[in-house]
Amino acid sequence: MGFLDIRNVTKSYGQVEVLHRVDIAVEEGEFLVLVGPSGCGKSTLLNMIAGLEAITGGEIAIKDRVINGVHPSKRNIAMVFQSYALYPNMTVGQNMTFGLEMHGVPKPERDKALVSVAKLLQIDHLLDRKPGQLSGGQRQRVAMGRALVRNPDVFLFDEPLSNLDAKLRVDMRTEIKKLHHNLKTTIVYVTHDQIEAMTLSTRIAVMNKGHVQQLGTPKEIYDTPANVFVATFMGSPAMNIVPATLVIEGGRPQAAVTDAEGQVRHLRFSQPGLAAWEGKPILLGIRPEAITDPEGADRKSGNIVALRNRVTVTEPAGADTFVTMTLSGKDAIARMRADANVVAGQAFDFAVNMEKAVAFDPATEERIA
Amino acid sequence: MAATEADFRTKLQDWLPKLVLAPSFAVTLLFVYGFILFTVVLSFTGSKMLPRYDWVGFENYQKLFALPAWNTALVNIAIFATLYIVICTLIGLMLAIFLDQKIRGEGMLRPIYLYPMALSFIVTGTAWKWFLDPGIGLQRIMQQWGWESFTFTWIKDGEMALYTIVIAAVWQTSGFVMAMFLAGLRGIDNEILKAAQIDGASNWQLYRRIVIPLLRPAFLSAFVILSHLAIKSYDLVIALTGGGPGRATEMPATFMYSYTFTRNQMGIGASSAVIMLMTIAAIMVPYLYAELKEKKA
Amino acid sequence: MSAVTQDTAVSTGRATRVFLYLILILFALFYLLPLYVMGVNSLKPLPEITGGNMMALPQTWTLDPWRSAWSTAQIGVEPTGLRPYFLNSILMVVPAVAISTIVGALNGYVLTKWRFRGDTWVFGLMLFSCFIPFQIILIPMAVVLGKLGLAGSVPGLILVHVVYGIGFTTLYFRNYYASFPTELIRAAQIDGAGFFRIFWRILLPVSGPIAVVSVIWQFTNIWNDFLFGVSFGGTSQPMTVALNNLVQSSTGVKEYNVHFAGAILAALPTLFVYIVAGRYFVRGLMAGSVKG
Numbered sequence: 001m002g003f004l005d006i007r008n009v010t011k012s013y014g015q016v017e018v019l020h021r022v023d024i025a026v027e028e029g030e031f032l033v034l035v036g037p038s039g040c041g042k043s044t045l046l047n048m049i050a051g052l053e054a055i056t057g058g059e060i061a062i063k064d065r066v067i068n069g070v071h072p073s074k075r076n077i078a079m080v081f082q083s084y085a086l087y088p089n090m091t092v093g094q095n096m097t098f099g100l101e102m103h104g105v106p107k108p109e110r111d112k113a114l115v116s117v118a119k120l121l122q123i124d125h126l127l128d129r130k131p132g133q134l135s136g137g138q139r140q141r142v143a144m145g146r147a148l149v150r151n152p153d154v155f156l157f158d159e160p161l162s163n164l165d166a167k168l169r170v171d172m173r174t175e176i177k178k179l180h181h182n183l184k185t186t187i188v189y190v191t192h193d194q195i196e197a198m199t200l201s202t203r204i205a206v207m208n209k210g211h212v213q214q215l216g217t218p219k220e221i222y223d224t225p226a227n228v229f230v231a232t233f234m235g236s237p238a239m240n241i242v243p244a245t246l247v248i249e250g251g252r253p254q255a256a257v258t259d260a261e262g263q264v265r266h267l268r269f270s271q272p273g274l275a276a277w278e279g280k281p282i283l284l285g286i287r288p289e290a291i292t293d294p295e296g297a298d299r300k301s302g303n304i305v306a307l308r309n310r311v312t313v314t315e316p317a318g319a320d321t322f323v324t325m326t327l328s329g330k331d332a333i334a335r336m337r338a339d340a341n342v343v344a345g346q347a348f349d350f351a352v353n354m355e356k357a358v359a360f361d362p363a364t365e366e367r368i369a
Numbered sequence: 370m371a372a373t374e375a376d377f378r379t380k381l382q383d384w385l386p387k388l389v390l391a392p393s394f395a396v397t398l399l400f401v402y403g404f405i406l407f408t409v410v411l412s413f414t415g416s417k418m419l420p421r422y423d424w425v426g427f428e429n430y431q432k433l434f435a436l437p438a439w440n441t442a443l444v445n446i447a448i449f450a451t452l453y454i455v456i457c458t459l460i461g462l463m464l465a466i467f468l469d470q471k472i473r474g475e476g477m478l479r480p481i482y483l484y485p486m487a488l489s490f491i492v493t494g495t496a497w498k499w500f501l502d503p504g505i506g507l508q509r510i511m512q513q514w515g516w517e518s519f520t521f522t523w524i525k526d527g528e529m530a531l532y533t534i535v536i537a538a539v540w541q542t543s544g545f546v547m548a549m550f551l552a553g554l555r556g557i558d559n560e561i562l563k564a565a566q567i568d569g570a571s572n573w574q575l576y577r578r579i580v581i582p583l584l585r586p587a588f589l590s591a592f593v594i595l596s597h598l599a600i601k602s603y604d605l606v607i608a609l610t611g612g613g614p615g616r617a618t619e620m621p622a623t624f625m626y627s628y629t630f631t632r633n634q635m636g637i638g639a640s641s642a643v644i645m646l647m648t649i650a651a652i653m654v655p656y657l658y659a660e661l662k663e664k665k666a
Numbered sequence: 667m668s669a670v671t672q673d674t675a676v677s678t679g680r681a682t683r684v685f686l687y688l689i690l691i692l693f694a695l696f697y698l699l700p701l702y703v704m705g706v707n708s709l710k711p712l713p714e715i716t717g718g719n720m721m722a723l724p725q726t727w728t729l730d731p732w733r734s735a736w737s738t739a740q741i742g743v744e745p746t747g748l749r750p751y752f753l754n755s756i757l758m759v760v761p762a763v764a765i766s767t768i769v770g771a772l773n774g775y776v777l778t779k780w781r782f783r784g785d786t787w788v789f790g791l792m793l794f795s796c797f798i799p800f801q802i803i804l805i806p807m808a809v810v811l812g813k814l815g816l817a818g819s820v821p822g823l824i825l826v827h828v829v830y831g832i833g834f835t836t837l838y839f840r841n842y843y844a845s846f847p848t849e850l851i852r853a854a855q856i857d858g859a860g861f862f863r864i865f866w867r868i869l870l871p872v873s874g875p876i877a878v879v880s881v882i883w884q885f886t887n888i889w890n891d892f893l894f895g896v897s898f899g900g901t902s903q904p905m906t907v908a909l910n911n912l913v914q915s916s917t918g919v920k921e922y923n924v925h926f927a928g929a930i931l932a933a934l935p936t937l938f939v940y941i942v943a944g945r946y947f948v949r950g951l952m953a954g955s956v957k958g
Binding site: 382397472480486496506604625638653 | 683686687689690693694696697698699700701703704707715716719720721769772773775776777780782786788789790791792793794795797798799800801802803804805806807809810829830832833836860861862886889890891892893897906909910913914922925926928929930932933936937939940941944947948952
Binding site: 047050051052071072073074077078079081082083085086087088089098099102103146150 | 847849850852853854855856857858859863867868871872
């Protein structure tokens with residue numbers, strides 16, 4: 001039994017079920033990120049935890065208290081909104097203490113909480129300003145301050161960084177991570193940005209079409225995605241998904257793919273237990289960073305397979321160079337060191353780290369190895 | 370105990386919004402839709418001075434359309450509404466386009482064009498009644514200024530009096546139509562105009578081919594508002610001509626009032642009101658429906 | 667409509683511009699003409715109108731027509747001037763405007779921030795009530811006011827104006843609050859503010875502009891109303907009805923100068939509002955016409 005329990009929760013609008021049986025137990029101090037494309041139901045789930053949308057089925061409990069139907073203000077939660085939702089007519093200080101005031105906390109206590117949180121977030125010099133006079137980053141801090149002042153059981157973040165420019169977003173991301181590290185608060189955080197999800201979370205729930213596709217630590221999600229959706233949604237550039245046929249050679253399962261010239265190439269799996277798939281089509285999943293030049297290959301890997309193939313395009317991106325090739329008729333991307341000597345149109349010897357490769361059932365798109 | 374109280378307060382919070390809206394909605398249902406129903410019912414009764422509930426079927430409607438006064442009113446409203454809408458739209462569009470040419474003093478001109486909209490139709494009627502009066506107004510002014518043969522007796526002339534109402538009504542609302550078109554013009558993306566000029570459009574072509582078609586929503590709004598104002602026109606007619614001379618400027622609105630309250634033909638008055646409502650509804654309902662639909666999407 | 671002017675891409679020649687200004691100024695004169703006629707002739711003794719030229723400035727300036735219109739002119743059968751009717755109008759307008767604006771604000775708040783199934787229908791029904799020809803409700807209203815004992819009284823007129831005004835005020839506040847971020851309401855809910863507290867502390871402080879629009883619109887409409895006044899005014903007739911009685915009276919000499927002074931008196935309050943807050947007046951007109 002967790003600190004925040006989401007048990008079999010569903011949400012319907014009329015006849016349409018938009019969230020199907022979500023079951024997540026969040027431990028105290030955990031940083032859970034709900035990630036998925038827009039319309040996947042992640043914000044709906046967050047709003048249900050907050051009490052802003054009714055729960056159709058199942059129940060949500062905080063510290064073993066079922067909160068279905070409890071007014072948002074009585075759930076002891078705080079929320080940071082995408083637009084920050086600062087009251088335009090109040091000063092920063094009034095914004096941050098409004099919740100305490102509504103809960104009948106006496107002024108001296110409110111002021112004490114305000115001062116300590118304002119110091120923590122370095123916004124103590126802004127307390128008399130109106131939200132309209134603040135920069136984006138400052139508003140973001142005030143919005144977080146408003147949540148912190150309440151000292152709630154659970155913090156809810158609804159895409160809090162999506163309105164910031166790229167640089168500020170990275171800074172604030174670090175800031176939130178630091179805050180969580182220092183305060184050990186329980187956080188549920190919604191985003192569509194998979195990098196935010198990877199960097200911030202202790203656990204991730206990847207959602208799509210109202211289903212939780214996979215729940216796990218960032219490493220589990222990244223290395224062993226439950227299905228093709230999770231594999232391609234998490235990671236940038238996305239994981240290469242290449243149609244292949246499974247063959248057994250020398251007692252080891254191998255993925256048979258064709259190169260740019262139509263030649264069949266075999267890529268040996270590290271995983272055992274694919275015997276049942278012999279002769280059948282599968283989908284081979286390889287992350288771009290698992291395809292390199294031979295010098296750049298992971299030395300610790302016990303299963304580097306050489307693959308000679310023609311290079312279609314090279315895209316130098318500063319730190320890395322992305323190289324596109326054709327595998328089984330599909331584009332596949334390799335992530336090389338910046339100084340790898342690759343020329344478009346010529347054949348190149350790639351090194352494929354098959355320890356990191358996964359395989360999916362082409363019919364169900366579920367991972368089979 | 371505390372939990373049930375909290376639940377009650379939470380439930381109350383859920384109901385409060387509907388409770389707050391309920392009186393307005395109830396009042397609307399009763400005073401608008403209930404009353405409409407009541408009037409519709411009356412239009413099928415033989416009510417004279419007071420409401421009665423003897424069912425007479427379509428008799429009132431038959432009588433109504435046989436009455437010369439009602440037919441005059443229909444012809445009048447058709448002429449008046451057409452002229453009023455067309456002239457207001459033309460003047461409004463012209464003034465808006467002219468004002469949009471970086472006119473110095475636009476800030477002065479706009480309020481002058483618009484102020485009549487703030488006046489009561491009774492005030493407008495009074496001002497124009499005496500200004501158009503041949504004895505003291507325009508005709509005499511011109512003659513005194515030396516144009517001896519100038520005559521302008523429309524307001525006393527059964528054939529022409531209707532057009533004086535058009536003049537006063539146009540005076541009152543054309544500035545408003547100007548404001549609607551000006552807002553429409555200012556909402557057009559300037560880059561479209563620049564692109565058209567680069568394509569070699571002359572000013573005239575620019576307006577005829579690009580700008581005026583883009584003002585379609587403003588035309589629609591102007592049409593709806595003006596037709597609605599035209600059908601409701603009562604005050605102005607009363608103040609300017611009182612429906613006369615004779616019956617020359619009778620309108621459905623004045624007809625309804627006099628048949629109901631002074632001639633004690635309530636059933637016929639009610640049926641004329643129903644016809645007016647149906648006419649306005651035919652214009653307003655599709656318009657409002659489209660507006661609300663758009664909002665939802 | 668805001669006063670923002672944008673650079674029109676259209677360029678015009680010198681001759682064209684002279685023509686533009688000429689037309690624009692001609693129309694300005696057309697719109698100002700009745701105001702000039704009323705003003706000038708309300709300051710003349712009557713013989714200067716009947717025997718002189720309406721466009722001419724007064725030879726002897728006099729305030730007598732104004733005094734007469736205000737306090738001694740014959741209205742109907744009583745020589746009371748327009749003063750008591752002006753008072754009736756004030757007594758009617760102030761509560762009617764206040765009530766309809768407050769109700770409209772609450773309705774707009776509910777319809778945008780506490781949406782429920784069928785709210786668009788509720789709003790649609792209320793909105794349509796703005797556009798009915800009021801002839802359709804005259805008879806039942808007369809009956810109901812009689813039954814309530816409010817016929818011919820100021821409270822009766824207040825009731826009528828509130829009932830048929832809330833459609834518009836609701837429209838204004840609804841459209842205004844629609845652009846107000848709903849996240850703020852949610853934040854306030856989490857902060858523990860209830861329905862009325864959110865309205866009072868979060869929404870109302872930012873409702874200034876639309877409240878002005880609503881008040882001005884209602885004020886202008888109710889002050890200028892004639893149909894309800896003449897139908898239900900009884901002994902508490904408003905200014906417009908009294909003015910019409912003054913002008914239409916068929917007995918005695920037609921005192922044009924007094925009529926003009928009376929007309930200006932009836933127009934003054936709305937003109938004043940227009941001059942002080944014309945920007946909001948226009949915005950109200952536009953909101954009432956272009957609902958998009």
